[in-house]
Amino acid sequence: MEIANLQDVLSSIPPEIVKRGLVYYEVGAVKSGVFHGNTFRAVVRGTRDYEVLLELRGNVLTAFRCTCPYVRQYDSMCKHVVAALWYIHKSKGDLKRPWAIKRKDVEAEVLSELFSKSREAWID
Numbered sequence: 001m002e003i004a005n006l007q008d009v010l011s012s013i014p015p016e017i018v019k020r021g022l023v024y025y026e027v028g029a030v031k032s033g034v035f036h037g038n039t040f041r042a043v044v045r046g047t048r049d050y051e052v053l054l055e056l057r058g059n060v061l062t063a064f065r066c067t068c069p070y071v072r073q074y075d076s077m078c079k080h081v082v083a084a085l086w087y088i089h090k091s092k093g094d095l096k097r098p099w100a101i102k103r104k105d106v107e108a109e110v111l112s113e114l115f116s117k118s119r120e121a122w123i124d
Ligand SMILES: [Zn+2]
Pocket: 050, 066, 067, 068, 069, 070, 071, 078, 079, 080, 081
């Protein structure tokens, strides 16, 4: 699924972050990714596991969130978000369906968390 404003988004953040995010994607750090309506949620493995949320309108990224300290501190896009964006961008449409990711790839605790937390809880 091509992200329409990917170039704009990536050119607005430090190249170092883009580079690290792409490396994260390449080494398979994006562990699970599912769409719930317009919201894409993934777990990205870094120093520890971080959760990334991306909001899309059509193919346009409109908002992002990550549980890592970088986003809290700088209010700017982190390498985990870049990795998740690239994960979507590289997918061939198979992410449009929820639960497209094979169940064995999704850790049990992530699954149960997905079911127990409402989407609204993540918006703010
Ligand atoms: Zn992050």
